[in-house]
Amino acid sequence: MSPLTRITALARRDATTTIGVALTAAWLLLVLLFWLLAPGEAGRPGGVAWLLSAIGVVLPLGLIWMAVGLARSVAALRAEADDLRQRLSQLREYAATRGAPLPSAEGRRAAPAPAEPRHAPPQPAATAARAPQPRAGAAAAPRTRPVDSRQTAMPFDTPEPVDIAPETLIRALNFPDGPDDGEAIAALRLALKDHENSRVLRAAQDVVTLLAAQDIYMDDLPPDLAPAAVWRRQAEGARGSAIAALGGIHDEIALEVASVLLRGDEIFRDTAHHFLRHFDGLLSRLVPQLDDDQIAILADTRSARAFMLVGRAAGIFG
Known part of the structure; x- marks a missing residue:
């Protein structure tokens, strides 16, 4: 308070x-x-x-x-x-404001994860070398803490039609591993210039950032990768049990936190549904262009892990 x-x-x-x-x-x-003005009584009052x-x-x-x-x-x-x-x-x-800094109020902690300037170089999501934060009790009462700026900063340039190679888009969906990851930074900058890809990347970054505020990091959630044929069925419009193998995230704490947020946090719920819708559209466009090896690489990106986690928590995989 x-x-x-x-x-x-x-x-x-x-x-x-x-x-x-x-x-x-x-x-x-x-x-x-x-007591003072009441008339006196002849007899002494009794106990009652x-x-x-x-x-x-x-x-x-x-x-x-x-x-x-x-x-x-x-x-x-x-x-x-x-x-x-x-x-x-x-x-x-x-x-x-997609993570833009908020005006500070007296006695109130500053809002987490201020965004960097528009033309600042992008910073990565948390790397695998980062030690995982303790998550005990997170499912029972999700809490919000200041998010590492490495997981929130992303240069959002004005989108314009750009022809993006599939391998470049896959690299962008994994986000840079650090300031020295020049290839991923270049891929991200190029992908953000396309309108459709930009919406997917922004939505993915929003979900990853909100989950990171609950100590849920994509680098800590290696998935059980589904066969390429399942991803192709998803791209063709299959739903429910036909694509159940896509729910490859089995971390119970992460799934419980995501489920609690979907039920009780209106902001996270809207952001998650926005992300699922746009990532589904991306799969419909991108997967037909990929071979099996490229699909496996796509499935192991941070954006795809977020899709598996949130999708399974939301029940879209049957």
């Missing part, structure tokens, strides 16, 4: 407490006046009369402070709801 939201909640609680104290004082004053008098004094006080407690709880819940709405708005803005 941000400091401003916390201060607002405390102010509401203080106001509620003040009202409770005022009502208590007013009630005790009324009891005192009743004293009990009823005590209940009549204490019960309203209990009701007053029960109402104060409920009001304080409502104020805290309202403050948390306001904070959640602000965070949701921030996440939606982050997704809409």
Whole structure:
């Protein structure tokens, strides 16, 4: 909860407490006046009369402070709801800007993964040499942490019609392994100049980045590669159990995290469906041009691994 939201909640609680104290004082004053001004009785009151008098004094006080407690709880819940709405708005803005840096707010951590300038050289997704981050408990409660800028930066040039060789597009779909991976950087720059390929690469990078925020990295998920014939059936329009072998990612934690995000995170769900749709279209265009060896290389790219993981979590493989 941000400091401003916390201060607002405390102010509401203080106001509620003040009202409770005022009502208590007013009630005790009324009891005192009743006690002083009531006419005297001939006989001394019995035990039942004293009990009823005590209940009549204490019960309203209990009701007053029960109402104060409920009001304080409502104020805290309202403050948390306001904070959640602000965070949701921030996440939606982050997704809409494709990772562009957001304006910082006082007391709030900066949004993860600021994008680099338009013409900056592209940076890679995390390499296999990077040590995997711990993922215990991630499936139960997905959390967002600042993402390594190497997994988010990508130069998005203005797309224009370009004839891309299949092997160049496959290299681009795997993203560069580092700043020294000149061939992959050149392939990525060339592929981004084509409108259709640019949409696929942007969608793939979005999914990879959102998964990386949950400590799910494509380099940690070697797939069981399906035969080339299955990929050809997918490109021809087959769905369901006919292409079940494409769901080659079997990491239980990664699948559980992806499933939880698809069910509970609207931003990830929209991004994932956008990626699945465009990657499916890419396969329909690209796979008929490839031989079996090239299909195997395509299936082992980071973009294809994301397709297998998210597709299996979404149930598109039957």
